[in-house]
Amino acid sequence: MTFVVVATxxxxxxxxxxxLPYDGPVTVLDRLLGQLGALKVPDVRIVxxxxxxxxxxxxxxxxxxxxxxxADLREIAALAAGSAEFFLAHADVVISDELLTRLVRDKTTTAITAKQAASGTxxxxxxxxxxxxxxxxxxxxVTDPGAVFRGVLKVTDPAALAAACEELAGLALADVPPVRVLGLRDETLDVFVDSDARDEFDRRVPEHDVxxxxxxGGDDAVALALVGLVRSGVRVTARNVDVLVCERVLTPAEAAAAREAVDAVDEDRVRLDAAVKSNDGFFTTYFVSSYSKYIARWCARLRLTPNMVTCISMAIAVIAAVWFAEGTRTGLVLGAILLxxxxxxxxxDGQVARYTRSFSTLGAWLDATFDRAKEYVAYAGLAVGYGVTHSGDVWGLACAVIILQTCRHMVDFSFAVHKGTVPPAPIRRVPLDAPDDAALDPLPKAAAVRRGGLGMVAVRVSAALEKVPGARWGKKIIILPIGERFALIGLTAAFFDAKVTFLALLLWGxxxxxxxxxxRILRSIV
Known part of the structure; x- marks a missing residue:
């Protein structure tokens, strides 16, 4: 892992x-190098x-x-050629610890961007x-820009970067005239946008006016490296800064403002919020995740691993099944609460994994396996309890529910695997000596091929429903995800009995x- 810091x-x-001073005797560069040291980056070079x-x-x-x-570009090319994982950043970048950590852990080539565009600078x-x-x-x-590059880049294909930087170095030696925009803020500036889009860059910076x-005023080899990657066909992920901070500071006032912006963000809270999945079901979102993240932080402070929490969850489910097996109203209510x-x-367990960044293949396997085991052991407990307190049994219904759920999981997993094998659309390559990016534009709307058919209609309807208030939650609830299933099991068992539970699961399932x-079928035929 090589991290090149450009101080030009x-x-x-x-x-x-x-x-520039950041905090007393600590300079902006000192701070960045300290962050890299804390992340145990083994090879840091300053150009x-x-x-x-x-x-x-x-x-x-x-x-x-x-x-x-x-020379900057050639040096970057030489350093990248001998690296398996490569990072590039301006030495005057002030970046939140959490954002830098996320970048280091990203698995793809990633550029830190910001949606808001304050000026053409x-x-x-x-x-x-x-x-x-x-x-x-x-x-x-850049035609029709919607964001700005914040000067920090991770590259997982250093060979492609090295080739692009070598080519760009030749172009820089050829004294290519810069792109200019006249009239921005009543000045003539070397800026990075075309004139048709400059209004996008006249908004106030939400974080700080300065x-x-x-x-x-200097050269920007980092921005050129990003151009080289994109125009060479490398897929670059955009990681937006969101509430975190990543900004170049070019004056003492900007350095002070950046420090204020960093200090104003509770990064632990940001990391904790990010530990909660954003696409969970209705029940999980409003009746669990609203407070479970605080339990996750408590578990992390107790040094409980995600796998330990998974085992605790499984153990509680077994105890719930034991209470279900008693068959009495008290047993059913206690079993529902424990479930x-x-x-x-x-x-x-997943929130602990994301909060502590502790991921493992074993953990993923345990989580998926115990999810099924907890559900099925609850069914067994309910079936046993019904036989204890009623004449007859519901084992047939319990087996039918298990078969239905097994088939549903099989369909979901097989579709997900197939979906992941579809190759991404190719990225167009553009000569690095072309000043405009017209060749990167998609086909004109009038010439674009519009795909039709029932599958495409279904996709468009589904996308349209996302904009209807409440429809998004309706779509999530109807598929009976695990949160809704556990809620359905607990409520029907607590207020009725196992037979009603199984019938409800079969009907809704x-x-x-x-x-x-x-x-799945309609999306497969698009």
């Missing part, structure tokens, strides 16, 4: 912006200009001298479906199976 932006003659090298060495930093932009990008489809630099325009207002608690811990299966 001058704050004053001979002194880079990397040496800077010869006139700034003396200042950086005086402050204890080992540096690589680079005289110009072409930052490289523009166009993002579609969480992918950077066009990136800008002083030499490359941030993002100063245009860089709910078991489901809470079933949610907590049958409707859910029909709805899901028809949707």
């Amino acid at each position: 932006e001058p704050a004053e003659p001979g002194e880079p912006t990397a040496e 800077t200009r010869p006139e700034a090298a003396q200042v950086l060495r005086k402050n204890g930093h080992e540096v690589i001298e680079s005289p110009d932009l072409a 930052r490289p523009a990008v166009r993002v579609a479906k969480r992918r950077v489809v066009s990136a800008g630099s002083r030499f490359h325009q 941030l993002g207002r100063t245009a860089p 709910y608690v078991s489901f809470v811990f079933d949610c907590v 049958g409707v859910a199976a029909g709805y899901t299966l028809s949707g």
Whole structure:
């Protein structure tokens, strides 16, 4: 793992912006290097200009001298060629610990972007479906930009980056004229957008009025590296900063403002909120996840691993089944309560994993296996309890519910596996010496081929329903996800008996199976 820090932006003659004060004697660069040290990044390189090298060495930093932009790109290419995992960032970036940690753990080539675009002082990008489809630099325009690049990049294909940077170095030596936009803020600036889109960059910065207002005066090898990747056909994921902070600071006022922005964010709360799935069902979202994340943080502080929490959830489910097996009203009520608690811990184990970033193949397998085991042991307990207190039994109904659920899971898992094997759409390649990005644009709407058929109609209807208030939750509830199933089991058992529970599961589960299966078929024929 190699992390290259580019310290080529001058704050004053001979002194880079990397040496701006951040917190007392701690500079912006000191802070970034401390963050990388805490993440145990093994190889950190600093590229800077010869006139700034003396200042950086005086402050204890080992540096690589680079005289110009072409040399920057060649140095990046050389370092990338020998790395399995490569990072690139400006030395004057102030970034939240949580955001940097997420970037380091990303499995794909990723650029940190921001949806809001404050001014033409930052490289523009166009993002579609969480992918950077066009990136800008002083030499490359972006048509219809919707975000800006914040100067931090992770590359999982360093060979592609090395090739692109070598080619770009040749172009930089050729003295390619920069793209210019006239009239932005009554000045002539080297900016990163075309004139038709500059209004997108006249909005206020929500985080702080000072941030993002100063245009860089130096070279931007990092932005060029992103352009090279995108135009070479590399799939680059856009990670939005959201409530976290990632901003270049080019003046002392911006450095102070960035520190205020970082201090204003409770990063532990952000990480805790991110531990909760955003696409859970209605019952899980409103009756479990609203408080289970605090249990997850408590478990993490007790140093309980996700697998331990999974086992606790399974144990509680077994106790619930024992109470169900008693067959009395008290046993059914206590069993329902314990089954709910078991489901809470079933949610907590994943939240602990995401909060502590402790993932394992064993944990994923245990979670999926115990989900089925908890459900089926509850069915067994209910069937035993019904036989104890009633004449006759409901084992036939219990087996029917198990068969139905097994078939539903089989359909879901097989569809998910098939869906993952569909190759992504190819990414267009654009010459690096082309100043505009017209070749990156999709086909004009009039010439685009519109796919039809019943499958496409179903997809469009489903997408339209997402915009109808309440329809999104209705779609989630009807498929009877695990949260709704556990709620249905607990409520029907507590207020009625096992027979009603199994009949309700068969009725609702049958409707859910029909709805899901028809949707899978229609989506498969699009």
